[in-house]
Amino acid sequence: MIPLFQLVNAGVRYGDAEILRSVSLAFSAGEFVAIAGPNGAGKSTLLSLLAGLKAPSSGVCRLGERDAHAWNRRDFARRVAVVEATDVTSFPFTASEVVYMGRMPHQKGMYETPEDDEAVAHALQRTGMMPFRDREFRTLSSGEKQRVLLASALAQSPEVLLLDEPAAHLDLRHQVELHQLLRELSQGGLLVVAITHDLNLAAAYASRLILMHKGRIRADGPAAEVLRTSLIEEVFEVHVAMHHTPSGQPWMLYGE
Amino acid sequence: MANSRRNAGWIAAIMFSAVAAILAGLTAVLVGSHNLSLDRAIKGLAPDRDILIQLRLPRALLALWAGGALSLAGVLFQALMRNPLATPDTLGVSSGAALGAVVAIALGWSSGSAISGVSIAACAGAAIVLVLVVVIASNRGSISSVGLLLSGVTINIMCGATIVFIASMVGFLKSFAVAHWLMGGLDAPEYSTLAWLTAVLIPVCLVVFWHGREWNLLAVGDTWATTRGLSTSRLLLIGCVAGSLLTGAVTALTGPIAFVGLIVPHALRMWLGADHRILAPCAFLLGAAFLALCDVFSRTILAPVEVPVGVITALLGGPFFIWMLKSKRGGVTL
Numbered sequence: 001m002i003p004l005f006q007l008v009n010a011g012v013r014y015g016d017a018e019i020l021r022s023v024s025l026a027f028s029a030g031e032f033v034a035i036a037g038p039n040g041a042g043k044s045t046l047l048s049l050l051a052g053l054k055a056p057s058s059g060v061c062r063l064g065e066r067d068a069h070a071w072n073r074r075d076f077a078r079r080v081a082v083v084e085a086t087d088v089t090s091f092p093f094t095a096s097e098v099v100y101m102g103r104m105p106h107q108k109g110m111y112e113t114p115e116d117d118e119a120v121a122h123a124l125q126r127t128g129m130m131p132f133r134d135r136e137f138r139t140l141s142s143g144e145k146q147r148v149l150l151a152s153a154l155a156q157s158p159e160v161l162l163l164d165e166p167a168a169h170l171d172l173r174h175q176v177e178l179h180q181l182l183r184e185l186s187q188g189g190l191l192v193v194a195i196t197h198d199l200n201l202a203a204a205y206a207s208r209l210i211l212m213h214k215g216r217i218r219a220d221g222p223a224a225e226v227l228r229t230s231l232i233e234e235v236f237e238v239h240v241a242m243h244h245t246p247s248g249q250p251w252m253l254y255g256e
Numbered sequence: 257m258a259n260s261r262r263n264a265g266w267i268a269a270i271m272f273s274a275v276a277a278i279l280a281g282l283t284a285v286l287v288g289s290h291n292l293s294l295d296r297a298i299k300g301l302a303p304d305r306d307i308l309i310q311l312r313l314p315r316a317l318l319a320l321w322a323g324g325a326l327s328l329a330g331v332l333f334q335a336l337m338r339n340p341l342a343t344p345d346t347l348g349v350s351s352g353a354a355l356g357a358v359v360a361i362a363l364g365w366s367s368g369s370a371i372s373g374v375s376i377a378a379c380a381g382a383a384i385v386l387v388l389v390v391v392i393a394s395n396r397g398s399i400s401s402v403g404l405l406l407s408g409v410t411i412n413i414m415c416g417a418t419i420v421f422i423a424s425m426v427g428f429l430k431s432f433a434v435a436h437w438l439m440g441g442l443d444a445p446e447y448s449t450l451a452w453l454t455a456v457l458i459p460v461c462l463v464v465f466w467h468g469r470e471w472n473l474l475a476v477g478d479t480w481a482t483t484r485g486l487s488t489s490r491l492l493l494i495g496c497v498a499g500s501l502l503t504g505a506v507t508a509l510t511g512p513i514a515f516v517g518l519i520v521p522h523a524l525r526m527w528l529g530a531d532h533r534i535l536a537p538c539a540f541l542l543g544a545a546f547l548a549l550c551d552v553f554s555r556t557i558l559a560p561v562e563v564p565v566g567v568i569t570a571l572l573g574g575p576f577f578i579w580m581l582k583s584k585r586g587g588v589t590l
Contacts (some may be wrong), residue, residue, distance in 0.1 A: 051483060077485030086477055090338050091530035093476070105485035110469060110533060122587050156484070 003028045003049055004160060004191050005068070009059035012045050019045045021215040022059065026207065032186035034202035034223075034231075037212035038236055043195045044164060046212070050193060051082045051162055065225045075103035082154035084164040085146075095140065095148045096133035099123055102155035116155075123154035126181060142169035150178070154185075161185065163194040167201065179205040203227055205251050211235060224250055262388035266534045269527075273541035277320060277488025280545035280552075284512065287552050315444040317485040318453075319551045319565070320544040321441065323516055325457055327386030327543020329502040330517020331536050332464055336470040336495045337393070337404055340525070341580065343517035344503040347389050348411030349382045350514070353500075353507035355415040358434050362426045372508070375452075381506030385411055386496050415511045436480070440511040440566020442551050453505055460501045461540060471495075475530070505573065513566045515573020520546055522580060 003053060012020040020042045023108045027050075035043050048054045052068035063080065081102065086118050102123070103116040112120075124130045127147045132140065137148060153161060157218045159162035166182075167175045175198070183205045186192045198200045202209055203223035211219040211226055213235045219226040227250045232240045241253040286292050286499070290307060297304040326344060333342040333349070344350040356377035365373030388411065393403040423431045445453075464471075473481040474491050481488050507513075520543040521535065527533050547565065550572075554565040 053479065053482065073482060073487060074485035077483060082483040086480055090340060091475055092525055097531060101484060104473055107469065222448045
C-alpha cells in the first residue's frame with residue numbers, strides 16, 4: 001500500500017537542542033498508531049510535523065507527494081484533522097458551534113450547507129455529544145470538552161486524524177469508548193495517530209505502537225512485540241511486571 | 257438541525273438592531289436644546305430647517321457612524337486578541353489615532369479638504385499602535401490578557417504624554433484646539449466629510465462582516481484556525497488594517513470616545529452568543545444606536561451647556577469594565 005505520510009530522516013532542533021533525531025516512518029490508511037514515550041521524547045514535535053505546523057530542520061515529512069508544511073492549508077485541512085487540548089474559553093461559543101468550525105475547509109460562502117449539517121450531526125452522534133450540542137462550550141467538563149474537540153475534528157471529514165493525548169481528562173468508560181471509536185474509524189479507512197500515556201489501552205486497541213525515547217524511535221510494531229519488559233523499564237525508568245489478559249493481550253503493572 | 261430556528265433568530269436580531277439604530281438616529285435629530293419640529297423643517301421654515309440641515313442631521317449621522325465603527329472595531333479586536341477586554345481604547349489604538357491626529361493638527365493640516373491630513377495621520381497612528389500591541393503582547397503565538405492590558409496602559413500613557421508635550425509646544429490657539437478635540441465630541445461635520453467617511457467605512461465594514469466565520473475560528477486560537485485551513489497571518493493583516501481604518505477615520509473626526517467597543521459587543525454576546533456572522537452586524541447597528549443616544553443625553557442633561565459625549569461614554573464604560581473584570585459571566589481570565 002502507498003503510505004499517506006512518509007518521514008525520511010526527519011530532524012527538529014531548537015538551537016543546540018535536538019528534539020527529533022533522524023526519524024524515518026511511514027503511515028498508511030487504516031492504521032491506528034499509538035505513540036508513547038516519556039515526557040520530552042519528541043512525541044508532540046513529531047505530531048506537529050505531521051500536522052504541517054512545523055517544518056523539519058533536516059530530512060522530509062511528506063503527505064502524499066508534497067511536504068506537509070508546504071501544502072495549501074485549506075487543501076491540507078480537508079485531509080488531516082488535529083485534536084489537541086484547546087481552551088475555547090474566552091467567548092460563549094456553544095458545543096455545536098465549535099463542532100461546526102471543523103467544516104471550515106469545506107466552506108462554500110458564509111453559511112453552512114446541508115452537507116455541513118449532516119457531517120456535524122454525525123460527528124456529534126459518534127462522540128455521544130448530541131445532548132450537549134446547545135451547551136456553552138466553556139461550561140462543559142474537561143472530558144466533555146475533549147469529546148467536543150474530537151467531534152469537531154470528525155466533522156472535518158478527514159483522511160487522517162492526529163490526536164495529542166485524547167484520553168487525558170476522560171473517565172474510565174469514556175477512555176474505553178474513545179479507543180473503541182478510534183479503532184472503528186481506522187477500520188473504516190482512516191489513518192489515526194494518537195499520542196498516549198496509557199500503554200495498556202494502546203496495546204488493546206492500536207494496530208501499531210511506536211515507542212519514542214530522546215528524539216528517536218526505539219521500537220515500532222504491533223504492541224505485543226514492542227512491549228517488552230526490559231525495553232519499557234529502560235525507556236520509562238520504572239519497574240514493570242508484565243501480565244496477560246485472558247484474551248492474550250499484554251497488560252503491564254508499573255511501579256514497585 | 258437547529259439552523260432554521262437560528263436563522264430566524266438572526267433575522268429578528270438584525271431587524272431589531274436596524275430599527276433601534278433608525279429610532280436612535282431620529283431621536284438624535286429631533287431632541288435637543290431646541291425642540292425641532294420635523295413638520296416645520298420639511299416645509300423649509302427657519303430656524304428649524306437650518307438646525308436640521310446644518311446641525312442635527314450631520315451630527316446624528318456622525319454619531320451613528322462613529323458608534324457603529326468603534327463598536328465593530330471592538331468586536332474585531334476582541335476576536336484578533338481572543339480577549340473580550342480588547343477594544344480600541346484598552347489596546348491604546350485610540351490613543352495612537354489621537355496622537356496621529358494631534359500631530360497633524362499641530363502641523364496645521366486640519367483645515368480644508370474632507371479626507372484630511374488629520375484622518376490619514378490618525379489611521380497611521382492607530383495602525384502603528386496595533387502592530388506594537390501585537391508584537392509586545394504576543395508570546396509565541398499566545399496573547400495573554402495581562403500582557404495585552406499592560407501594553408495598552410503603557411501605550412495610553414506614552415501617547416497621552418506626547419500629546420501634552422506637543423500641545424505645550426504649539427502655542428495657545430492650537431493648544432486649545434487640541435484640548436477641545438481631545439474631549440471627544442461630535443461637532444457637526446461638513447457633508448463632504450461625511451461622504452468621505454461613508455466611502456471609507458462601508459467597504460471596511462463589509463469586509464469585516466464577510467469574514468465572520470473566519471473570525472470565529474481565529475477567536476478560538478491560532479493553531480485551531482490553521483489546522484482548519486485558514487491563513488492566520490492573512491486574517492491578522494486584514495483585521496489590523498480594518499481595525500486601524502475604523503478607529504482612525506472616526507477618531508480623527510470625533511476625538512477619542514471611550515468604551516463604545518467594550519459595552520456593546522459584550523452585551524450582545526450575552527444576548528446572541530459568540531458567532532461573528534451575527535455579532536458583527538448587530539454590534540455595528542447597536543453601537544450606532546448607543547452613541548446616538550449618548551449624544552442626545554450629552555446635549556440635554558445640562559442644556560444649553562453641552563457635555564462632550566466622550567465624557568458620557570467614559571462614565572458609563574468605566575464601571576462596566578470593572579464589572580466585567582469581576583463577573584463570572586464576563587468570562588475574563590487574567
